[in-house]
Amino acid sequence: MITKTVTAVAGALLMLPLAAAPAGADAAPAAPLTLADAIDQIPSAPESREGYKRSSFKHWVDADGDRCNTRAEVLIAESRVTPTIEARCRVVAGEWYSYYDGVTVDTPGGLDIDHMVPLAEAWDSGASAWTAGRREAYANDLDTPISLVAVTARTNRSKADKDPAGWLPPLADAHCTYIAEWVGTKLRWQLAADDTERAALSDIAEGCGQQEVEYEPAP
Template identity: 45%
Template sequence: MARSIIPVLLAASLQAANVVATPPNIPSNAVAQTQLDALTVASAGSSSGYSRDLFPHWISQGNSCDTRDLVLVRDGTGVTTGTGCSISGGSWYSPYDGATWTQASDVDIDHVVPLANAWRSGASGWTTDEREAFANDLDNPQLIAVTDNVNQQKGDSGPEEWIPSRTAYHCTYGKMWVAVKYTYGLTVTSAEKSALEGLLDAC
């Protein structure tokens, strides 16, 4: 599991310079298409009862780090830390819009498949532990450091409503979204599937 390799991940990331990191386990084009074809198409479920608090996130990952810290370290360049796991320096390139930031406060950690979207597509029936695992998933392409206001613009939108402004990232974004939905057995709407097919066509 990810937690067992955290000290190694942190040390290696802090020592490396100019590392261009990406979320793990992004599928190949062919695998993403196979996964998309396997997804169940269904109408979006109700948002009734949804709360972000039902998806405990940025949990402790050991070594004085939480999930957000580890994604900032993974996705940044020249990241340094102060006391504990507080981020004291580095830069972050946001693949959604092509902006580079040197303050961690300008960066959000995006849930590629937003928590509310997951709720409407199957997570409403999960246990709290299952939702916590989803919200802090460091093993699949579900978390990525991006410009904060871009993440806020995205909100809980699916790809039928919002995609990154950088067309060069459309293929990767589509593959990440498909992989997460497939891994967690979440459904897609017909409009969402059509949008994902368009994104994979860009590969």
């Protein structure tokens, strides 16, 4: 599991895949790409929400059997101080920076764990064809620091299942990091983008300078 700490929102080094790798294959990181080049590598396809149910993505599981489910693992990894953890891995205090809105939070009750690409958007973009096991792996992806992020509940609920054509973080300085992490997640899992989403990503990327990305496929 890769731990992560949310820091400054300017230029981030992300892990993105060029193409899906066979299950169990080792993927060597490739040379960094510009954000614009990474956007170009997202597969293009129309989106469809037909048949979507949130329950199709089993999430907040305890994959390693340590009594800490996915939500707790993210809270522990992202706390800027040593978090307070009670019995059965209940995280009760720490310090988290919600980079969507620039707010620091010291109690986890004010936080949601956001799927960078929401479950419904993932379904629309290709996950509808996945096995239940792969959807569970997606919904609990702790192996990269970009798939799941602790943010204020109000920003996560404002975002809902919107893509960047319909929602961006309220903190303008977060936009480039946000779309880079969005693109990183789409490429890591080989999810597609429709024309409207791609156009929005490209427009924002024009103001992001030489932000670089690095990619690695999901298992």
